[in-house]
Amino acid sequence: MSAESGSLSVSELADLAEGLRQEGKYSDARKTVERCLKQSPGHPRALLLLGRLQYQEGKLLEALQTLRGLESVLGRQESLAVIADGLEQLRQMRNLPPAPEFATQTMAELLVQQGYLLEAIEIYRQLFVSCGGERRVWEKILSLREQLRQQGSRDAGSEKVARQLAGLDGWIEARQGED
Numbered sequence: 001m002s003a004e005s006g007s008l009s010v011s012e013l014a015d016l017a018e019g020l021r022q023e024g025k026y027s028d029a030r031k032t033v034e035r036c037l038k039q040s041p042g043h044p045r046a047l048l049l050l051g052r053l054q055y056q057e058g059k060l061l062e063a064l065q066t067l068r069g070l071e072s073v074l075g076r077q078e079s080l081a082v083i084a085d086g087l088e089q090l091r092q093m094r095n096l097p098p099a100p101e102f103a104t105q106t107m108a109e110l111l112v113q114q115g116y117l118l119e120a121i122e123i124y125r126q127l128f129v130s131c132g133g134e135r136r137v138w139e140k141i142l143s144l145r146e147q148l149r150q151q152g153s154r155d156a157g158s159e160k161v162a163r164q165l166a167g168l169d170g171w172i173e174a175r176q177g178e179d
Contacts, residue, residue: 010040011155017049018119021056029053044070044114045155052107115154117144118164125171138175145172 008016013036020029030053036046047070054063108123121144128137145168152161 010036010043014043014045014049021049021053026053026057045116048107048110112144117148117153118156118161120144121148121168
């Protein structure tokens with residue numbers, strides 16, 4: 001983390017934390033998201049990101065508690081209930097290997113509902129690659145791309161959206177060329 005990250009807004013801290021998580025720098029991502037939550041304890045995106053980091057670290061009980069906290073901020077939403085219930089089941093069946101694809105896809109859907117389309121598309125892209133090019137995931141990416149063009153993404157400026165759309169368009173063209 002840079003010295004200049006001390007003057008970042010809550011949304012910028014959440015962006016930075018997500019970028020660090022995507023780079024596999026989980027410890028730095030967690031510290032950054034904790035700074036974000038220190039500034040804004042009920043920030044939904046930061047809570048969701050913290051829950052995801054905890055899940056990736058195998059801390060199912062902590063992830064469940066974080067998502068329950070997110071639920072208290074946002075109210076009982078069906079997608080949150082599904083995630084929380086899924087984590088509770090995973091916690092209870094600790095001996096079985098967790099199904100991160102389900103939780104990841106559910107988290108992506110929650111991001112869509114909250115308007116964080118850029119983050120959701122990135123998750124779906126990773127799912128598409130990891131699941132061997134599943135058609136329904138591909139269709140979701142294409143659908144979200146159009147939604148992103150029309151609506152933008154929460155907490156993202158138009159320049160960032162345009163850059164990400166250009167990169168996404170190139171990625172999609174490359175995948176279509178493989179067919």
